Amino acid sequence: MATVIFKATEACNAQCVYCDVAHNENAIREKMPCELLELFFTRVNDYLLAKPDDTMEIIWHGGEPLLLGPDYFAKALEFQQKHCEKTAHRIRHSVQTNLTLFRPEFVPVFKQLGVTSFGTSYDPFTDLRGVGATVDANLYRRKFMESALLVEREGFSWGMIYVVTKLSLDRPLDIFWFLMNLNPTGSVMFNPVYLRDRSLSYLDITAEEFADFLGAIFPAWWKNRWRMRRVEPFRMMEENLMRGSRSMICCDSGVCAKTHFGIAPDGNFFQCGRAMDWGLLGLGSIRERSFVDVLEDPAKAKMLERTKLLGETECKGCRFWDVCHGGCPLDGWLKTGSLMSRSRMCVAKKIFLEKYFEPTVNGNGSQKSTVENCRVSVPGAPASRPAGDADEKQNGAIWINLRGTAGDALMLSGVLKQVADKFPQRKFNLVSRAGLDPILRGHPAIGEIGHPPADTRIMSADYWEEPGYGNRGAEAGRAYQTLARMFGLELPVDELLWTANHAGKDRIPFGLPWKARNLLLCPAADSARKQMSIKKWEELVELLSGSDTLIVQAGKRSAPYIRGTYSLLGLADERELIPLLPRFDAVVTVDNFAMHAAHLCGVPAVVLWGPTDHRVSGYRGQRHFQAAPGCGLEQGCMSSGSRDLCCVPCPQEYDHCLDSLNLQEIGRAVGEILAEKKEKSWPGREERPAGKSVEEISLP
Amino acid sequence: MSLRTLVCPYEPELINGFREREIAVRVDSASLVREAGNAVRNSGNRLLCVILDSAQPVDAVPFEDGWSGIPILLTAPAAGEFRSIVHKLPLLRSLNLKIYLSSTNENIRDARILSSLGVSCTLRIEAGAVAWEALTDLMTYALCARAPHAPIDPFDYITRKYDATTHLKWGGVYLEDADKYFHLDKEKNVALSAKEALTGQFIGRLDEIEKAEPEEIVQRANAWSRNFTGNNPCATCEGFKICMGSFRPEDGKTEGCKAFFSETIETLGELYAQKDRAGKERVWRL
Numbered sequence: 001m002a003t004v005i006f007k008a009t010e011a012c013n014a015q016c017v018y019c020d021v022a023h024n025e026n027a028i029r030e031k032m033p034c035e036l037l038e039l040f041f042t043r044v045n046d047y048l049l050a051k052p053d054d055t056m057e058i059i060w061h062g063g064e065p066l067l068l069g070p071d072y073f074a075k076a077l078e079f080q081q082k083h084c085e086k087t088a089h090r091i092r093h094s095v096q097t098n099l100t101l102f103r104p105e106f107v108p109v110f111k112q113l114g115v116t117s118f119g120t121s122y123d124p125f126t127d128l129r130g131v132g133a134t135v136d137a138n139l140y141r142r143k144f145m146e147s148a149l150l151v152e153r154e155g156f157s158w159g160m161i162y163v164v165t166k167l168s169l170d171r172p173l174d175i176f177w178f179l180m181n182l183n184p185t186g187s188v189m190f191n192p193v194y195l196r197d198r199s200l201s202y203l204d205i206t207a208e209e210f211a212d213f214l215g216a217i218f219p220a221w222w223k224n225r226w227r228m229r230r231v232e233p234f235r236m237m238e239e240n241l242m243r244g245s246r247s248m249i250c251c252d253s254g255v256c257a258k259t260h261f262g263i264a265p266d267g268n269f270f271q272c273g274r275a276m277d278w279g280l281l282g283l284g285s286i287r288e289r290s291f292v293d294v295l296e297d298p299a300k301a302k303m304l305e306r307t308k309l310l311g312e313t314e315c316k317g318c319r320f321w322d323v324c325h326g327g328c329p330l331d332g333w334l335k336t337g338s339l340m341s342r343s344r345m346c347v348a349k350k351i352f353l354e355k356y357f358e359p360t361v362n363g364n365g366s367q368k369s370t371v372e373n374c375r376v377s378v379p380g381a382p383a384s385r386p387a388g389d390a391d392e393k394q395n396g397a398i399w400i401n402l403r404g405t406a407g408d409a410l411m412l413s414g415v416l417k418q419v420a421d422k423f424p425q426r427k428f429n430l431v432s433r434a435g436l437d438p439i440l441r442g443h444p445a446i447g448e449i450g451h452p453p454a455d456t457r458i459m460s461a462d463y464w465e466e467p468g469y470g471n472r473g474a475e476a477g478r479a480y481q482t483l484a485r486m487f488g489l490e491l492p493v494d495e496l497l498w499t500a501n502h503a504g505k506d507r508i509p510f511g512l513p514w515k516a517r518n519l520l521l522c523p524a525a526d527s528a529r530k531q532m533s534i535k536k537w538e539e540l541v542e543l544l545s546g547s548d549t550l551i552v553q554a555g556k557r558s559a560p561y562i563r564g565t566y567s568l569l570g571l572a573d574e575r576e577l578i579p580l581l582p583r584f585d586a587v588v589t590v591d592n593f594a595m596h597a598a599h600l601c602g603v604p605a606v607v608l609w610g611p612t613d614h615r616v617s618g619y620r621g622q623r624h625f626q627a628a629p630g631c632g633l634e635q636g637c638m639s640s641g642s643r644d645l646c647c648v649p650c651p652q653e654y655d656h657c658l659d660s661l662n663l664q665e666i667g668r669a670v671g672e673i674l675a676e677k678k679e680k681s682w683p684g685r686e687e688r689p690a691g692k693s694v695e696e697i698s699l700p
Numbered sequence: 701m702s703l704r705t706l707v708c709p710y711e712p713e714l715i716n717g718f719r720e721r722e723i724a725v726r727v728d729s730a731s732l733v734r735e736a737g738n739a740v741r742n743s744g745n746r747l748l749c750v751i752l753d754s755a756q757p758v759d760a761v762p763f764e765d766g767w768s769g770i771p772i773l774l775t776a777p778a779a780g781e782f783r784s785i786v787h788k789l790p791l792l793r794s795l796n797l798k799i800y801l802s803s804t805n806e807n808i809r810d811a812r813i814l815s816s817l818g819v820s821c822t823l824r825i826e827a828g829a830v831a832w833e834a835l836t837d838l839m840t841y842a843l844c845a846r847a848p849h850a851p852i853d854p855f856d857y858i859t860r861k862y863d864a865t866t867h868l869k870w871g872g873v874y875l876e877d878a879d880k881y882f883h884l885d886k887e888k889n890v891a892l893s894a895k896e897a898l899t900g901q902f903i904g905r906l907d908e909i910e911k912a913e914p915e916e917i918v919q920r921a922n923a924w925s926r927n928f929t930g931n932n933p934c935a936t937c938e939g940f941k942i943c944m945g946s947f948r949p950e951d952g953k954t955e956g957c958k959a960f961f962s963e964t965i966e967t968l969g970e971l972y973a974q975k976d977r978a979g980k981e982r983v984w985r986l
Contacts, residue, residue: 124928124935138929145925174936181940182928183867224938226969227864558974 002047002295003057003250005262005273006040008032008072010063014098015135016121017128018163018193018203020277021063028265031068034075036267039286041079047291048087055090059119061262061273066101073109080113094119099151099158100131100143107154117157117186120144124178126167128203152185159186159230164213165193165203172216180228187230190214192345194331196278207348214348215356222360233349237357240323251343254325257303261294269294271303274330281339303329306340314342324349354454362401362431362451399429399452402436402461405526406574407596409439410497412461414600415484417498420445422489431458438575442500461486472615479617495619497600499578512566512583516548517674520584520603522594524559529611529650530591532658537562540588543667549674552584554594586673588666590658591617598622604673606666610658611650623669627657703910705748707875707883707894710736714886716743724748724773724875726894728755730762737770749773751875758799758814759784763791773875775800775824779810785817793818798853800824800874808834812841815849822853822873827947832956836963843967855964858942862968867924868942878920882906892920938962 010027012019021027032040044056080088095110096119122144123129127137151158160179162168168175179188192210193203205213214233221234236248250256250272262270263286271281281303283294294300310326318324326332327343335344402412419426420443427447430440437449452458463469463482471477476485480495512518523537541551541564553562554577557570572580578597581587587598587605591612598605599619606623607614614624650656705722708714710732715723723745725736733750740747749771754761759780774797779785785792799814799821801807807823808831814821825835842855854873862868871877876893883897884890888906891897903909903916924944927934933954934945939961947957 125931141929145929149922149925177936177938177940178928181935181937183865183941220938224969226973227941227965229865 001055001057001259002051002291003059003260004044004291005061005260005276006058007061007063007262007264007273007276008037008065008068009265011067012062012064012098013067013101014064014129014131014140015133016130017135018165018195018200020194020196020274023197024277026279027063029063030265031072032265032267036286037072037076038079038083039267040263041076041083043286043291044080044091045084045087048084048090050290050292055092057092057094059273060093060095060097062096064098064101065095066097066099066106070105070109073106073113077109077113096120098129098131098140098144099147100140102147102151104150104154110156115156117159118151119186120148120158120160120184121163122160122179122182123162123168124175125171126165128163128165128167148182148184157185159184159188161189161191163191163193164205164210166205166209167203169205169209169213172213173220176217176220176231180224180231184229187232187235189232190217192348194274194334196334207344207346208351210345210348211351211355214352218352218356219360237323237353238361241353241357242361248323248325251328251331252324254307255304256329257300258295261291261300271300272330274328278330280330280333303339309340310342315346318346318350320350320353359451362433397427397429397447399431399456399458400461401431401458402433402440404436404462404464406436406439406593407591408461408463409436410499410593410596410600411480411483413440413443413499414495414497415480415487415489415493416440416443416445418484418489418493418496419487428459438573439499444500459486470613470616472613477616495599497596499575499600512552513550514583515550517546518550518552518584519544519670519674520581520587520589520594521551521553521562521565522555522587522589522592523553523562524555525590525592527611529656530658532590532608532610532661533654533656534560534562536659536661536663538564540663540666541565543663544588544670554580586670588670595619595622606669606673608658608661608666610656623673625661625666625669627659627661629657702879704880704882705875706906707751707881707897709884709886710739711886712739714884714888715740715745717888719744720746722746722748724751724881726751726753728753730754730764733770733772734764734766747771751775756780759788763788763795763797765791767795767797769796771796773798773800777802778804778807779814782810782813785814789817789819798822802826803830803835805831805834808838811852812838815842815852816847818848818850820850820852824874825854825947827949829949830947830956832960836960839960839964840967843964843971858964859968859971862942862972864941864969864972866941867944869944870942871946878917882909892917939965941965942968 009029009031010021010024011029012022015022044058048054048056080091084091091114093113093115094117095115099118099120121129124141127135129140130137131140131143148158162175162179190213192205195201195204218234221228221231225234232249239247250260253259256272260272261283262273262276264270264276267286269283269286269289270276271283275281281299283289283297283299306329307325311321315321315324315326324346327346327349329339329343331343331345332341333339335341400412402409416428424444426445428445429448429450429452430437430446431452432450440446441449461483463479463486466482466486468474468477469479469482475481475492481491481493484493485491521537521541523531525531541562544551545564551565552568553565554568554572559569561567561569574593574597577594578601581597581601581603584603587594587603588608589595589598589605590608595605595607595618599622604622606625607618609618609624609626611629614626618624703721705724706718707724707726710725710727715725723740725740725747727733727736727750730752733752737747737750747770751773752761752775754774754776756776757778757780758774758776759782761774761776772795776799779801797820799819801811801821801823803823803825811821811823823835823838838852839855841849842852843859854870857870857873858868861870869877872880874894875881875883878892882890883892883894884906885897885902889902890904890906890909891902896902903914927940927945932945933952934940934943934948937943937954937958939958942965943957943961948954949957
């Protein structure tokens with residue numbers, strides 16, 4: 001989308017202290033003449049006719065665009081209707097305003113122009129933004145609030161920019177919550193102040209200060225992001241670094257020269273709005289040039305070269321290049337006098353990401369591509385992308401970034417045990433994650449569990465992102481084998497699981513009413529898609545119930561209870577489940593931790609599969625029931641390419657694939673296992689208080 | 701302008717002067733409940749509820765079988781003796797009754813007991829000396845307890861209406877919402893809350909107001925925005941979206957209400973996340 005920063009006047013009713021336009025003696029306070037306004041719309045039409053696949057966003061900027069008055073916008077509408085008859089549907093208008101002059105008379109014309117949102121700026125605590133020559137901040141705030149309410153009542157959206165100055169630095173959280181409570185319907189963005197006027201240096205902030213300001217806010221945003229509208233740059237960082245999005249604002253896109261340009265009230269073109277304010281990068285006049293000409297100007301092409309140049313020089317090797325591209329060229333120019341240099345705020349971004357973003361998101365188990373993906377080289381074993389042992393010695397142990405579930409942790413533990421058995425000197429560190437650490441605590445291959453220092457080499461354990469993973473029928477495509485390959489083990493390997501200190505007495509502080517046959521049900525999984533409905537489980541329990549069978553349900557406290565079972569919900573976490581498992585004759589489960597744990601303990605398991613595939617993730621020797629997806633996704637909705645769906649419940653609801661499994665067959669399989677039950681003595685089995693009824697068991 | 705529900709004193713002449721309006725009628729004697737309810741229904745209007753302003757605690761209110769079918773909003777100073785209430789439980793449960801209590805420590809405790817007995821109740825939270833910690837416990841019970849219990853408002857209302865992206869006004873629980881309720885005296889003067897009606901703070905006469913809505917109503921609806929033009933601690937509070945600055949104590953000590961509303965939002969977030977995770981059938985069953 002082409003974006004034009006359209007300044008039909010540079011006059012403003014406010015005199016914000018740090019504003020470049022307000023204090024620029026050369027700013028053009030007059031309105032753009034009507035003949036130029038008309039020419040502008042003919043140019044818009046010409047551009048869109050020449051680029052039939054493109055759209056154009058016109059950002060009414062200033063100065064204060066509302067000073068133009070409703071009649072001026074009505075004129076603009078008239079010109080658009082006159083000249084853009086066939087292209088009007090590809091034109092979008094938005095307005096960047098301080099809102100203080102908004103009044104009901106603007107509403108009809110803005111609606112006709114298709115304006116849906118306003119961008120504004122606001123500062124709740126300092127007196128830097130104010131109206132009139134006296135910079136009246138209180139009047140500004142009062143007018144702003146009145147207008148914001150009116151804007152909302154009229155059905156427009158509004159967002160705001162908060163400019164971070166030296167005066168903001170002592171109240172980051174207050175500022176954040178203030179803006180959140182104000183509840184703009186659009187986004188809130190925190191920008192550092194850009195100052196050209198040296199007399200304002202008392203407002204200037206360093207890159208470190210800006211990073212620390214964002215860092216003070218980020219944990220609060222991260223914790224509450226589910227109830228926040230867009231807050232930038234946080235949401236953008238999250239989307240780009242963790243969800244693979246590639247959508248950035250002009251400063252970070254690296255291609256602003258391709259998409260943006262500005263027009264001054266006298267019709268002169270500039271690279272962008274900021275360039276216009278600073279009198280840089282003029283590109284001729286609207287009277288002589290078309291928009292296509294401007295966007296293809298050699299000066300613009302040179303700006304694009306900057307991105308390439310920085311990628312090969314100053315920014316070479318930066319792991320955040322993809323979300324920065326050297327930042328705003330004009331900010332680089334402000335620091336060095338060269339447009340080819342990177343922005344000083346690159347440093348702010350890097351500090352923020354390393355010092356605040358990554359530790360915070362790591363703590364919540366959600367980090368993705370913020371870290372470098374490297375592969376491990378095990379001496380004597382082939383590695384797909386070796387990191388090099390010498391390199392490793394030089395830089396210390398590699399940190400493993402394990403995402404996923406406790407089952408994945410158990411698999412990793414098994415793989416690492418095989419690595420440790422072969423190469424006892426080999427040590428890794430583990431990025432700490434609540435819930436997963438206990439599985440790997442005490443592991444011979446793990447040195448430290450904690451948070452990696454900045455610039456550490458981190459290895460991802462996301463086996464599902466590996467090429468070849470999920471290739472059904474191929475041994476190398478199995479989850480365990482893929483993980484083993486990532487750690488340099490020669491395939492195929494035995495799929496052995498392992499965890500430290502799981503043997504011994506279980507920790508359930510009271511006895512269970514054991515019967516002749518004892519069955520463990522683990523119906524819950526980390527993803528709702530991997531679960532069978534409660535109703536089906538209850539039918540299965542009815543099928544399996546018998547006077548000599550105890551059916552126990554294990555899971556988290558919040559898991560739904562299956563009627564007819566003896567509930568251990570919330571009473572045994574993953575580590576506590578492992579010593580408990582061998583006391584059961586069989587486990588009926590879905591693709592979850594219990595499936596792995598049953599394999600670890602050698603307990604027969606019946607595993608129910610839906611969106612994931614037993615040929616990829618299941619263990620040999622277990623009884624697998626695979627539901628065929630009825631949703632049109634032949635690979636299942638949680639195959640390697642669509643794993644993100646795991647967090648979203650299945651939209652099929654009652655037609656969910658797992659609910660199509662034949663309970664009779666499952667019941668028969670369980671029955672066969674129970675019938676084959678060998679009278680071997682599991683650890684602790686002799687302690688069971690046989691014959692006691694539930695009432696007789698004394699609970700603590 | 702949308703037609704508001706009218707909250708009126710029980711004055712037959714006043715009520716008969718309306719047609720096809722929704723009316724909550726206020727009485728101060730249990731003996732008038734049935735009569736007032738029937739009067740509204742027979743006047744060609746819809747009965748929202750009968751408000752019984754009882755000076756006696758709940759245990760002393762002479763509940764009647766004949767109240768069944770009448771929605772009753774009982775405001776009482778206290779619950780009273782549960783020894784007595786227990787004997788009336790079958791009747792209380794059979795009525796369409798909601799008990800309103802103030803937020804004293806005793807009432808917070810009793811609201812939990814009433815709720816666990818299956819009697820729905822509402823706590824009136826007002827700015828001032830509220831036992832915020834006890835209220836937080838009650839909120840947790842109301843929203844998270846898995847033991848069966850009757851709804852406790854305003855928590856139940858907040859749970860049902862909460863939208864993380866907007867401000868939540870829940871004055872409607874107390875029939876105090878300028879967009880929905882007008883409180884009248886017998887002369888048809890309009891106030892925007894029961895307290896204002898009682899103290900004579902009227903904004904005009906009903907017929908005039910319904911012809912042209914006075915600015916006062918818009919200002920009342922936007923009163924929250926005044927928190928953002930001064931140096932008000934509520935503006936930077938994490939719980940603002942469900943409090944909107946309505947409960948700031950006069951002494952300016954906001955620690956209690958801040959902790960309460962922030963925790964309520966956090967709890968709501970967890971509940972919604974659980975709901976999203978669990979899907980339709982994933983409900984706790986005893």
